Amino acid sequence: MLTPEQIRDRLLARFPGAAISVVTNPGSSGQHSLLLPAGEGRAIAEFLRDDPELALDFCSNVSGVDWPDKEITETVKKTVPDPAGGPDKVVEEKIKKLQPGYLEVVYHLYSMAKKHGPVIVRLRTGNRSDQVTLPSFMPVWRSCDFQEREVYDLYGIVFEGHADLRRILMWDGFKDFPMRKDYEEPDDYEWEPTPHDDVLAKAKVHYPATAPAAAPAPEGKA
Amino acid sequence: MSDAPVITDAERDELRRHGIMLTSLGELAAWGRSKSVWPLQFGLACCAIEMISASMARFDIARFGSEVFRPSPRQADLLIVSGTVTKKMAPQVIRLWNQMPDPKYCIAMGACAISGGPFKQGYNVLKGIDRFIPVDIYIPGCPPRPEALLHGLIQLQEQIRTGKRPTPAKVARPGECTIPEFGEHDLEPAKDPAVWQPPVITRQP
Numbered sequence A: 001m002l003t004p005e006q007i008r009d010r011l012l013a014r015f016p017g018a019a020i021s022v023v024t025n026p027g028s029s030g031q032h033s034l035l036l037p038a039g040e041g042r043a044i045a046e047f048l049r050d051d052p053e054l055a056l057d058f059c060s061n062v063s064g065v066d067w068p069d070k071e072i073t074e075t076v077k078k079t080v081p082d083p084a085g086g087p088d089k090v091v092e093e094k095i096k097k098l099q100p101g102y103l104e105v106v107y108h109l110y111s112m113a114k115k116h117g118p119v120i121v122r123l124r125t126g127n128r129s130d131q132v133t134l135p136s137f138m139p140v141w142r143s144c145d146f147q148e149r150e151v152y153d154l155y156g157i158v159f160e161g162h163a164d165l166r167r168i169l170m171w172d173g174f175k176d177f178p179m180r181k182d183y184e185e186p187d188d189y190e191w192e193p194t195p196h197d198d199v200l201a202k203a204k205v206h207y208p209a210t211a212p213a214a215a216p217a218p219e220g221k222a
Numbered sequence B: 001m002s003d004a005p006v007i008t009d010a011e012r013d014e015l016r017r018h019g020i021m022l023t024s025l026g027e028l029a030a031w032g033r034s035k036s037v038w039p040l041q042f043g044l045a046c047c048a049i050e051m052i053s054a055s056m057a058r059f060d061i062a063r064f065g066s067e068v069f070r071p072s073p074r075q076a077d078l079l080i081v082s083g084t085v086t087k088k089m090a091p092q093v094i095r096l097w098n099q100m101p102d103p104k105y106c107i108a109m110g111a112c113a114i115s116g117g118p119f120k121q122g123y124n125v126l127k128g129i130d131r132f133i134p135v136d137i138y139i140p141g142c143p144p145r146p147e148a149l150l151h152g153l154i155q156l157q158e159q160i161r162t163g164k165r166p167t168p169a170k171v172a173r174p175g176e177c178t179i180p181e182f183g184e185h186d187l188e189p190a191k192d193p194a195v196w197q198p199p200v201i202t203r204q205p
């Protein structure tokens, strides 16, 4: 089994100049993945399947991930000349940056023929609103059919080249993408017997404006 | 029929001891009805497995006259909502209920059918079938054991026999429940206010 770096080099030899990089996983599983460019994604997928060394003939799992816009703080060191003529000072400056969000789809590929895997590949959309199109891998691995439909249903990633891209869990007229982090669910929290945390905040909207005066406080309580 | 009994139960027992059975047609019908509650053969999620188990030899729901699970709502008296009602499934469940002839009864079996259960805060699960269908018996549990289902059934039979079911509200409003449409964000309507109102909670501020 080739390492992700070896697979990347193999791909770069076949697709020179393609923006393929290895995304390392710092967790204990150490399952590193390959980030593929959306443009050449389909051709690369076909190569991964047909290459005799890799022969990744089975896609077992397709997942969506939502990465919302994130504010990150970077610390930059700067040298400022001392106006009094002394030695230069090193000043630390904190810069807040908005890291734009994107949607991501992750494929787990295995080889039945060579009994190895998984090779994990990712593709990322341009943003979370209007550039959400990615190439579909359904023509490459048939098992992507329903799973890409599910990713489309719950995250709103549009798979170009998918033969039958409809919602699969929610109904056709549904407009939202429930697994996105900023999804607002319908407000049906009118009956929450034991609310706490987030649910409590949502349920409180439905509490009577003033507690009925007739209800006396229980005995022994203020 | 007046509410006051013509003869007391003690008098009736006394007559029965002498070989005379005194009853009314209504009582006889209610007794017969209570002993042949035919459920709709219909399950939704894991609770359905317990319902199936209750119908098999070990728990044997046939002892209570309910073994005849009907595959058609036209022949069923009892809807056992056994499991999670997703919002996508809810209109079909209510349509089945509407197709059942009166008098009909509904058992909400398990946390999901009562309130949405473990999936209550999900985007896709109806928070209790009682938002659309008048429920007669609630059986808590996740899942309730088959014995609990049998207990619920016996409670229902008892209420049918003593004339507490169908309820006056149900008799006054027979037939159809509102079937919600699939909306852009939720079912429309998300609940039927004629059937279900949230209980008023008074809490200390």
Ligand code: SF4
Pocket (backbone or CB within 6 Å): B045, B046, B047, B048, B082, B083, B084, B109, B110, B111, B112, B113, B117, B118, B141, B142, B143, B144
């Ligand atoms: S109440 Fe529990 S056992 Fe019953 S359908 Fe819901 S999750 Fe399954």
